[in-house]
Amino acid sequence: MSAVRTLLATVVAFVAVEQLLFNTGLYAKIVNPDSTTGFLELRLWNEHKRPVHDRNQVLAIGDSRMGFFPRYADQIKSEVGYTFASIATAGTTPRCWYYMLRDADPSARRYAAILIPVYDYDDEETAENIADRETDMHFLVARLQWSDLIAFSQSYDSPSLKLRAAIGVAFKGSIYKLDLQDLLTHRRQRLEYADLSRRESFNWYYDYVGTRDNVAGVKIDWAKKTFELPSRLAGEKEIFQAVLFPYTPATTRQERYLKTWFGKICEHYRGSGTKLIFFRLPRGAYVRPNPPRYNPHSSVRELARQPDVILDGEHYFDFLEKPELFLDPVHLNAPGCAEFSRALARRVRELLGPPHAL
Amino acid sequence: MLFNTVAFLIFLLVVLALFYLSPRSWRKYILLAASYYFYMSWNPKFIPLLLTLTAIDYTAAIWIQRSESRHRKKLFLVIALAGNLGFLGFFKYYNFLGDNFALLLGRPAHSFALAIILPLGISFHTFQSMSYIIDVYRDEQKPIRNPFDYALFIAFFPQLVAGPIVRAREFFADFYAWRPPFSDEQLHGVGLFVLGLTKKMAFADQLAQIADAYFSNLAVHPGAISAWKGVGAFALQIFFDFSGYSDMAIGMALLLGFHFPINFRRPYLAFSITDFWHRWHISLSRWLRDYLYIPLGGNRHGTLMTYRNLMLTMLLGGLWHGASWNFAIWGGYHGALLAIERMAGRKMFETRPPLWLYPLRAALTVGLVCVGWVFFRAANFAQSRYIIGQLFSFAHSPNPIVIPQWLIWLVFGSLIVAIAKEKWNLASAPAWAYVPALAGLLLVIELFGVTDKQIPFIYFQF
Numbered sequence: 001m002s003a004v005r006t007l008l009a010t011v012v013a014f015v016a017v018e019q020l021l022f023n024t025g026l027y028a029k030i031v032n033p034d035s036t037t038g039f040l041e042l043r044l045w046n047e048h049k050r051p052v053h054d055r056n057q058v059l060a061i062g063d064s065r066m067g068f069f070p071r072y073a074d075q076i077k078s079e080v081g082y083t084f085a086s087i088a089t090a091g092t093t094p095r096c097w098y099y100m101l102r103d104a105d106p107s108a109r110r111y112a113a114i115l116i117p118v119y120d121y122d123d124e125e126t127a128e129n130i131a132d133r134e135t136d137m138h139f140l141v142a143r144l145q146w147s148d149l150i151a152f153s154q155s156y157d158s159p160s161l162k163l164r165a166a167i168g169v170a171f172k173g174s175i176y177k178l179d180l181q182d183l184l185t186h187r188r189q190r191l192e193y194a195d196l197s198r199r200e201s202f203n204w205y206y207d208y209v210g211t212r213d214n215v216a217g218v219k220i221d222w223a224k225k226t227f228e229l230p231s232r233l234a235g236e237k238e239i240f241q242a243v244l245f246p247y248t249p250a251t252t253r254q255e256r257y258l259k260t261w262f263g264k265i266c267e268h269y270r271g272s273g274t275k276l277i278f279f280r281l282p283r284g285a286y287v288r289p290n291p292p293r294y295n296p297h298s299s300v301r302e303l304a305r306q307p308d309v310i311l312d313g314e315h316y317f318d319f320l321e322k323p324e325l326f327l328d329p330v331h332l333n334a335p336g337c338a339e340f341s342r343a344l345a346r347r348v349r350e351l352l353g354p355p356h357a358l
Numbered sequence: 359m360l361f362n363t364v365a366f367l368i369f370l371l372v373v374l375a376l377f378y379l380s381p382r383s384w385r386k387y388i389l390l391a392a393s394y395y396f397y398m399s400w401n402p403k404f405i406p407l408l409l410t411l412t413a414i415d416y417t418a419a420i421w422i423q424r425s426e427s428r429h430r431k432k433l434f435l436v437i438a439l440a441g442n443l444g445f446l447g448f449f450k451y452y453n454f455l456g457d458n459f460a461l462l463l464g465r466p467a468h469s470f471a472l473a474i475i476l477p478l479g480i481s482f483h484t485f486q487s488m489s490y491i492i493d494v495y496r497d498e499q500k501p502i503r504n505p506f507d508y509a510l511f512i513a514f515f516p517q518l519v520a521g522p523i524v525r526a527r528e529f530f531a532d533f534y535a536w537r538p539p540f541s542d543e544q545l546h547g548v549g550l551f552v553l554g555l556t557k558k559m560a561f562a563d564q565l566a567q568i569a570d571a572y573f574s575n576l577a578v579h580p581g582a583i584s585a586w587k588g589v590g591a592f593a594l595q596i597f598f599d600f601s602g603y604s605d606m607a608i609g610m611a612l613l614l615g616f617h618f619p620i621n622f623r624r625p626y627l628a629f630s631i632t633d634f635w636h637r638w639h640i641s642l643s644r645w646l647r648d649y650l651y652i653p654l655g656g657n658r659h660g661t662l663m664t665y666r667n668l669m670l671t672m673l674l675g676g677l678w679h680g681a682s683w684n685f686a687i688w689g690g691y692h693g694a695l696l697a698i699e700r701m702a703g704r705k706m707f708e709t710r711p712p713l714w715l716y717p718l719r720a721a722l723t724v725g726l727v728c729v730g731w732v733f734f735r736a737a738n739f740a741q742s743r744y745i746i747g748q749l750f751s752f753a754h755s756p757n758p759i760v761i762p763q764w765l766i767w768l769v770f771g772s773l774i775v776a777i778a779k780e781k782w783n784l785a786s787a788p789a790w791a792y793v794p795a796l797a798g799l800l801l802v803i804e805l806f807g808v809t810d811k812q813i814p815f816i817y818f819q820f
Binding site for chain 1: 364541542544545548762763764767789790792793794796797800801804805806807809
């Protein structure tokens with residue numbers, strides 16, 4: 001055998017073993033349920049196995065700020081008529097949401113509507129370049145396929161992350177490696193926990209109600225950019241500083257990013273009859289007096305021109321922006337989530353009208 | 359440009375492509391240009407230093423040969439050696455000597471210190487040049503007439519930074535009778551490169567994190583168990599790191615048609631310290647033997663002189679690694695152990711013990727070597743003393759260093775391979791055997807290699 005042929009055979013053998021281990025869905029079943037990958041996998045697994053009897057299903061997506069719990073919507077099911085589910089996962093981004101929806105609903109015919117939250121309607125810049133969020137690779141590793149290699153890796157801005165993402169999509173072991181090392185250290189516990197999570201986590205998520213802590217009592221001087229925290233929140237100083245007085249670079253990168261990924265979601269559902277409902281989340285416990293500059297060409301405003309895309313009233317959920325309903329500057333607490341979930345379910349009924357008959 | 363980076367991999371592929379696609383007469387210039395580019399990618403400011411040293415030794419060698427009298431030959435040799443050692447001494451030892459001089463004068467330690475950056479690979483290419491010039495003086499090597507040929511010998515990128523220290527006659531034997539590597543050599547070259555990469559990324563860099571956790575937080579991990587784990591992790595780290603580098607260097611050279619001698623031969627399977635030094639950093643041991651120990655008299659002038667020569671050689675060998683008393687102690691420690699073994703009887707320590715005794719002897723040797731590594735790795739003498747105390751204390755380890763189970767299995771697997779290599783020559787395996795072996799190594803790199811940070815090779819600092 002010549003050297004070149006031997007080396008080619010080596011590459012083929014390596015790729016074959018690697019793909020068998022990590023690209024057949026085998027490994028995703030035993031990934032740590034508490035890891036980023038495991039978290040997302042469980043959300044999708046639960047949604048896949050949830051019995052669906054009609055198309056009057058409404059699916060919520062989002063990140064940790066999406067305080068929508070289906071259990072509260074189900075409590076008023078007789079009033080709204082729709083069945084609600086959520087695959088919102090803390091730490092995910094619109095890029096993740098596209099791939100999650102693609103896998104949750106490959107035929108784009110499972111849901112009557114998809115609920116997509118946004119922080120604002122103007123694509124306000126963020127200090128972090130969300131396109132370069134490395135954790136997206138870890139969330140999505142089990143969902144990505146060879147056909148996603150170029151689109152996914154090129155969606156990163158940094159050249160080193162583009163390369164890393166491309167390697168990660170092609171050779172998933174490079175992303176799973178810390179998880180695998182942990183598996184090798186705690187083999188039995190891991191397998192038991194992964195199995196338990198698959199059996200029970202639907203109820204864990206469904207029954208979760210959140211915490212009742214709140215951030216009432218904060219005094220803010222918006223002009224001087226200072227604030228005073230009550231003693232119980234003394235440890236939260238940095239979070240308040242970052243959220244109340246954020247640094248916002250003047251670029252259009254957030255707008256480009258959101259147009260790309262919300263655009264892909266719209267493309268996936270185009271012509272399917274599924275409504276995409278974009279709405280603004282309650283902005284926070286203490287809302288900045290200087291809102292982002294009005295952007296007539298923002299992602300959601302442009303997408304709202306497409307059929308089956310609904311952009312809800314910007315101020316619809318403003319009534320929830322009370323410190324008593326937030327556990328930190330931007331995340332709803334248990335009462336906040338309950339109120340928000342019911343309000344959103346009712347709003348969906350208003351926007352969609354009565355459900356279709358079976 | 360570290361060997362274990364994507365940038366270097368691209369560089370290597372480009373060099374190999376240019377080398378083999380260009381006419382034969384261009385190839386040495388391509389290698390020379392690539393070597394200088396590689397050197398300058400670290401710090402272009404030092405290229406004049408490399409060129410100056412190259413020019414000194416190139417010229418001195420020719421003058422030595424041209425000189426008729428022994429006296430003049432010696433004069434040129436001394437000038438060349440003074441030039442080499444002068445540069446090495448200044449860059450590597452000035453601050454060390456200055457600090458000690460200041461202490462002698464009762465002044466603050468850094469009174470005479472200068473902000474000196476150690477040029478890349480200076481210890482290695484200086485020793486390589488010195489061996490050339492001494493060999494020419496001894497009439498064991500003809501001077502190289504073509505300055506580009508000589509410059510390539512000094513700057514050849516696979517071994518410029520950390521060896522192996524190659525002799526001129528070895529290098530030029532391949533250079534002047536160059537032929538493309540045979541198919542099995544190509545495979546072996548790629549195999550060595552991948553093996554070296556695996557040793558570095560999956561073993562050394564993983565072990566580095568454990569060793570660093572111990573050595574940088576000694577107070578957090580008291581007790582003998584933590585001490586042995588921390589020191590053991592470093593012992594394995596330095597082996598995998600340096601032998602990994604050497605494997606990559608030898609593999610790359612082989613792909614370019616050069617056959618370098620091995621630098622490591624499973625040193626932690628040594629049955630004595632004498633045997634250890636026949637297996638560890640072989641090219642340096644060989645250099646020290648031929649250019650220091652034997653010229654000092656070797657074992658030709660009686661027992662006491664032999665011990666003195668052993669001690670001196672190892673002391674200087676220790677100091678070659680770095681300018682600190684800790685390295686001198688490390689060298690002296692090994693010199694003393696070698697002298698003790700010689701005192702106890704050469705036969706006992708140079709011949710293989712029976713199989714039943716072998717594991718015990720090997721374990722004892724590894725233990726002794728580990729104690730030596732404490733001086734090599736610790737920041738100063740006080741820290742070394744503390745760690746040695748911990749190694750032999752019976753103190754409880756309330757917060758022991760944790761070594762992941764998978765890493766223990768990985769190291770155990772490498773031990774099995776090492777034992778197999780000790781018995782069988784795996785390098786002469788049939789071509790098909792490379793397929794599972796290399797695919798396995800690639801999988802190990804992918805799943806266990808450290809990629810989120812770049813840990814430089816330990817010997818780059820020397």
